[in-house]
Amino acid sequence: MLELKNLTKKFDKRIILDGVNFSIDDGKILCIVGQSGAGKTTLLRCISGLERADAGEILVDGKKFDPVNTKNQDSVIGIVFQEFQLxxxxxxxxxxxxxxxxxxxxxxxxxxxxxxxxxxxxxxxxxxxxxxxxxxxxxxxxxxxxxxxxMKPKILCYDEPTSALDPALRDAVKKIIVALKKDGITQIVVTHDMEFAKQIADKILKVEVLKK
Structure with missing residues (x-):
């Protein structure tokens, strides 16, 4: 199980994530949805270790997990970038x-x-x-x-996996994600596409732009 407890992230003085809490069971699919600027990608980057959260905890199977300093835990969390970065x-x-x-x-x-x-x-x-x-x-x-x-990740994260794809390819990605669920991989999908999220998700987390 992956758990986030009171995760907070700021850029300069602007709060992007303000005490985010959620959990996702092994082998399930969580979709993170919300409008641009709400912090979806920032949340994903904190989970995958590309950004360090300013406060809060990340736990994997009940144990504190630092995705930035993984040492021998490199295969715990993987990420598929929006721009692929091949x-x-x-x-x-x-x-x-x-x-x-x-x-x-x-x-x-x-x-x-x-x-x-x-x-x-x-x-x-x-x-x-x-x-x-x-x-x-x-x-x-x-x-x-x-x-x-x-990298044999326990948890696989996707940043907007369907953003540049036509409907046929969008459906192909959906099939891949659902098939990987059958293999027992926990998946976290950031998407602006609520319909896509409803088709694949076991749980949906909606994030909103924080008022100044």
Whole structure:
């Protein structure tokens, strides 16, 4: 279980997150919705360790968890970025292999075998040798998900996974997220799309812009 207790984040003197509390059980999907500027992405960045919260606690399975200083817990939380952030000089296969080799210390053979399995699972098997610029937006999205999954995260976060996708690709992403739930992965999805959230979420957290 992931729990947030009184999480607070400020930028300069502006309060972005003001005592956020929620919990999500293992293997469930939480959607964080709200208008632009309400702090959805900031909340996700605090959970994934890309920003440090100013106050409050994050707990995983009842134990305090610091996502910024994970040490040997690198595979606890993964994130799929809105802009994908793929390495342009690496092929699809190499993008997936890199972190498991560097962080998890997997051998090249282990990392390659896992990467090939993930590419096949996400219908990208024939794209293994292509570079990001040769992929469509939907293919880049699936590759970004595969790269995050390669780190074997307990919790997978997505920042606006459908924002640049047409309806058909939006449906494909929905199917991937629902399928991963069956694998027992806890997922947190930031989205502005309430209809999408209703289709996939076990729980919806609505955040609002704080009044000055």
């Amino acid at each position: 390495f342009p000089h690496l092929s699809a296969l190499e993008n997936i292999m890199l972190a498991p080799e560097l962080v998890l210390k997997e051998t090249k053979v282990q990392a390659k075998e896992q990467a090939q399995d993930l590419l096949e699972k996400l219908s990208l098997k024939d794209k293994a040798d292509l570079y990001p610029y040769q992929l469509s937006g939907g293919q880049k999205q699936r590759l970004a998900i595969a790269r995050a999954l390669a």
